[in-house]
Amino acid sequence: MSKEVLACDVDEVIFPLLDHFLEDFNATNGTDITTGHFKTYDFDGPLGLSVSETVEKIYDFLRADHSHIELLEGVEDATGRLSSNYELEIVTARHPDFEVSTWRYLQEKLPNRFRGIKLIGYAAIMEKPVTKAAVCLELGAVALIDDSVGHLNECVDVGVEGVLFGDYAWNQSEKLQPEITRCFNWPSVAEHFNV
Numbered sequence: 001m002s003k004e005v006l007a008c009d010v011d012e013v014i015f016p017l018l019d020h021f022l023e024d025f026n027a028t029n030g031t032d033i034t035t036g037h038f039k040t041y042d043f044d045g046p047l048g049l050s051v052s053e054t055v056e057k058i059y060d061f062l063r064a065d066h067s068h069i070e071l072l073e074g075v076e077d078a079t080g081r082l083s084s085n086y087e088l089e090i091v092t093a094r095h096p097d098f099e100v101s102t103w104r105y106l107q108e109k110l111p112n113r114f115r116g117i118k119l120i121g122y123a124a125i126m127e128k129p130v131t132k133a134a135v136c137l138e139l140g141a142v143a144l145i146d147d148s149v150g151h152l153n154e155c156v157d158v159g160v161e162g163v164l165f166g167d168y169a170w171n172q173s174e175k176l177q178p179e180i181t182r183c184f185n186w187p188s189v190a191e192h193f194n195v
């Protein structure tokens with residue numbers, strides 16, 4: 001029997017983007033912005049920049065070499081165990097231009113975990129925006145592991161289960177749909193999928 005497919009986000013689930021992005025941004029701009037300022041995952045508000053300026057800053061960050069940046073805790077072990085029972089597919093909102101560098105980083109840090117990668121880009125600036133939910137359907141994924149409630153709500157609407165990863169300022173929610181389970185860390189994601 002073929003394995004079920006699990007879709008998995010990159011930023012803030014595997015890779016701690018915002019922490020490292022802010023470290024660089026604060027050092028360059030003399031600011032003191034923290035992750036706690038991000039009540040949503042839209043960067044323009046807390047950074048005080050326009051959307052296009054913000055996108056440029058994020059792209060500059062993504063163009064840099066990240067091989068020295070460590071994965072979030074527990075991801076190595078949990079994805080190792082998950083990948084023996086499931087096909088893992090990366091589904092990220094990074095721009096498709098970053099496919100090669102993102103895949104290279106993942107292969108270097110987490111070899112043989114993921115079958116493939118889909119990059120949808122940031123909807124507000126894409127000519128033809130695609131949702132993570134649509135990609136999950138295309139992949140036949142049974143669940144998406146993501147730190148964004150918005151992406152997960154769209155998944156639930158099309159019958160894909162959601163795992164809300166982490167305890168972040170931007171992903172607090174009074175009430176989650178019953179098809180969404182919050183997992184604060186990777187060991188609890190592994191436990192959720194019984195691996």
Ligand SMILES: [Mg+2]
Pocket residue numbers: 009010011012013146147148
């Ligand atoms: Mg994310």
